[in-house]
Amino acid sequence: xxxxxxxxxxxxxxxxxxLRGSIDSSDFKNYIFGLLFxxxxxxxxxxxxxxxxxxxxxxREEAExxxxxxxxxxxxxxxxxxxxxxxxxxxxKAFAAIERENTSLEGVLTTTKFGDKDKLSDDVIKRxxxxxxxxxxxxxxxxxxHILGDAYExxxxxxxxxxxKKGGEFYTPRGVVQLIVQLIKPEPKQRIYxxxxxxxxxxxxxxxxxxxxxxxxxxxxxxxxxxxQEKNLSTWAIGKLNMLxxxxxxxxxxxxxxxxxxxHIENNELMLFDRVxxxxxxxxxEWWTPAETNVEVKLDKNGKEKKVTPKYNTxxxxxxxxxxxxxxxxxxxxxxxxxxxxxxxKEDGRAGVVLPHGTLxxxxxxxxxxxxxxxxxxxxxxxGLPSKLFYNTGIPASIxxxxxxxxxxxxxKVAIIDASNDFKEGxxxxxxxxxxxxxxxxxxxxxAEVDKYMRVVAITEIKENDFNLNISRYIDTTEPExxxxxxxxxxxxxxxxxxxxxxxxxxxGFLKELGI
Numbered sequence: 033x034x035x036x037x038x039x040x041x042x043x044x045x046x047x048x049x050x051l052r053g054s055i056d057s058s059d060f061k062n063y064i065f066g067l068l069f070x071x072x073x074x075x076x077x078x079x080x081x082x083x084x085x086x087x088x089x090x091x092r093e094e095a096e097x098x099x100x101x102x103x104x105x106x107x108x109x110x111x112x113x114x115x116x117x118x119x120x121x122x123x124x125k126a127f128a129a130i131e132r133e134n135t136s137l138e139g140v141l142t143t144t145k146f147g148d149k150d151k152l153s154d155d156v157i158k159r160x161x162x163x164x165x166x167x168x169x170x171x172x173x174x175x176x177x178h179i180l181g182d183a184y185e186x187x188x189x190x191x192x193x194x195x196x197k198k199g200g201e202f203y204t205p206r207g208v209v210q211l212i213v214q215l216i217k218p219e220p221k222q223r224i225y226x227x228x229x230x231x232x233x234x235x236x237x238x239x240x241x242x243x244x245x246x247x248x249x250x251x252x253x254x255x256x257x258x259x260x261q262e263k264n265l266s267t268w269a270i271g272k273l274n275m276l277x278x279x280x281x282x283x284x285x286x287x288x289x290x291x292x293x294x295x296h297i298e299n300n301e302l303m304l305f306d307r308v309x310x311x312x313x314x315x316x317x318e319w320w321t322p323a324e325t326n327v328e329v330k331l332d333k334n335g336k337e338k339k340v341t342p343k344y345n346t347x348x349x350x351x352x353x354x355x356x357x358x359x360x361x362x363x364x365x366x367x368x369x370x371x372x373x374x375x376x377x378k379e380d381g382r383a384g385v386v387l388p389h390g391t392l393x394x395x396x397x398x399x400x401x402x403x404x405x406x407x408x409x410x411x412x413x414x415x416g417l418p419s420k421l422f423y424n425t426g427i428p429a430s431i432x433x434x435x436x437x438x439x440x441x442x443x444x445k446v447a448i449i450d451a452s453n454d455f456k457e458g459x460x461x462x463x464x465x466x467x468x469x470x471x472x473x474x475x476x477x478x479x480a481e482v483d484k485y486m487r488v489v490a491i492t493e494i495k496e497n498d499f500n501l502n503i504s505r506y507i508d509t510t511e512p513e514x515x516x517x518x519x520x521x522x523x524x525x526x527x528x529x530x531x532x533x534x535x536x537x538x539x540x541g542f543l544k545e546l547g548i
Contacts, residue, residue: 035167037179041186043167044068048194050159055151061191062144062266063152065184066127067164069141069273072180073130074109075169077101102133113165119157120146139287140269181236181278188231188274192423193461203230204311204386205421207464208431209237212309212384214473215415215433218242220255222306227290227372229260232271234309236278258283259305261290291319291368294352294376302352302376308383308434312369314425315388319365320348357408358401366391367401374410374434382412383434389416392430392501403499406446406491410434413447415472416503418455420462428452430503441479444491449475450484450507484509 047067048060055063077099084095096103105111107126115122127141146152171177185206192203218224218238226234235258242256258280262268268287275283286295296303348359354375360367366387373383391398392414405411412435419428435442454468475486489506497505 034175035169035173035179036175037182040167040174040179040183043163044183044187045190047160047163048190050156050163051152054153054156057191057194060194061187061270063146063160064187065270065273066123066141066144066146067160068184068187069276070107070112070123070126070130071109071164072169072277073101073103074107075173076171077103079170079172104129104133109165113161117154118147119154119161120149120152123147123157137272139265140272143266143269177279181274184274184277185233185236188233188270203423204233205461205463206233206237207466207469208311208386208417208421209234210466211415211464211469211472212386212431213237213241214469215413215431215476216307216309216382216384218256218307220245223257223259223304224307224309225259225296225303225305225376226310227261227294227308227369227376228310228312229262229271229285230267230311232260232274232283232285234311235260235283236274236280238307238309239278239280258285259296259303260284261286261288261295263287263289290372291365294372296376302354304378304381305376306378306381308373308377308381309385310369310373310383311386312366314366314422314427314429315363315390316365317363319360319368320362357404358397360401361397364390364394364398367398370405370432370434371401374405374436377434377436380437382436383432385432385434386417386429387432388425389428389430391432392503399499402501406494406499406501409438409444409491410436411446411501412438412442413449413476414501414503415449415476416452418452418462418464420458420460421455421464423461445488446491446494446501447476447479447486447488448501448503448506449486450503450509452503452509 044064047064048057051060051063080099080101081092081095084090084098085092088095090098104126106122106129112119112122112126123146124142127146131137131139131141146157167173169180174180188203189206212234218241220242222242224235224238226232229235239256239258258275260271260283262271262285265287268285272285275281275285284296288295294302298304348355352375354372355368356375357371358367360371370385370387370391373385377383391402411432413431413433415431415433417429417431420426422429433447449472451468451472454464454471455462456465456468475482479488481487484507487506493506494501
């Protein structure tokens, strides 16, 4: 019987229980994803070799040479499961050998060290290998080749739940991802880019959305080009594995800090994209480093050197000219990420980005940048989200939709939605469910006023509010106070006073009878 998704998810999640007590739960993903990839690759390699031997009459050695994946002998599952000592060291050697033979995986598998016995004993690793040996991950033994990618996404969410706040660095809740994708509507043959890709979920969801469109699929391949960059090395590795397990082998995923050193360059210029989608780290601080420009030497009254006070350059110099609407403060990188996204959009491109609510109303430099973006008519829409959706913060966030090619109906207007009440309440995290996403998208696409929920606001009105985008300024969600019937209230008071008088009279009578 083929392996079903429910069984696969349960089996993979049980591997986390083997690791409990040995390492921090926030690190589970690094070890389990590595072993999942190793087992899957071994099984599909054997499947391909057997097929080539049967189809072409090749010897095993010839079939192994002709296989798509270069699989070194020291990384074979059969060898590793027979190792009895220093198993972690042998796993590290196996992953290094795979990277050596497959340069596209360089740095992906060796970020996690299985050979550190202070973290993992041979006994724990042996139990893990035995656990992963329970099922075959050959394509022929799966209900569908796509369920492995689905199971991987399930694990990413489970690990984020388990890690709590630490999970926020690599995972954006699925409902939020689906909402942004459906708002910016990627299309077949487009280039899609995520400058802070995390585990790659936004890019994969965009590709899946395209696959559902009439022209999305060509055979089994989804006709789209995916690009991403991630600063955190282990998170980047998870994203690479995520793409491979979803069969997006051509995704161009780069390592590095996007704001400091964007990696997607074409003809010495920033590469341009049709759609950009991102959930950058909220209000990242120290996103640029001041450069020392000169030294001021102060002398005391005797002419001796008193102290040296370094002077710093407080301007950001960017060779790509990304910050033309203003340099955000060093303590808040939110509008730096937004401007990077704008700079890499094609002239007919659209972007969707999650930013903290503060970007809608903070003043000073950020206020000036927001004003410039609105005056340039780049902001298509703002969607206010509920609180407690994200793992790394309980504060509400908002989605900014950027459009470089607005329709006539959209020009000099901003669609604003207050979706703060669209959520399913959870114990630790709230969630956007499918019906919430559908409600928001239908209202946004309808582009018409919905009482206490959505407005299409003219830039002139926003200007009157000093370019403040705080949603409560434009959408009044308060319920009207009930009308008060003054005449009826006066009559009620008069009746109560009459009743009080009668009660006082009766009480006086009782007291007289008692001789009081």
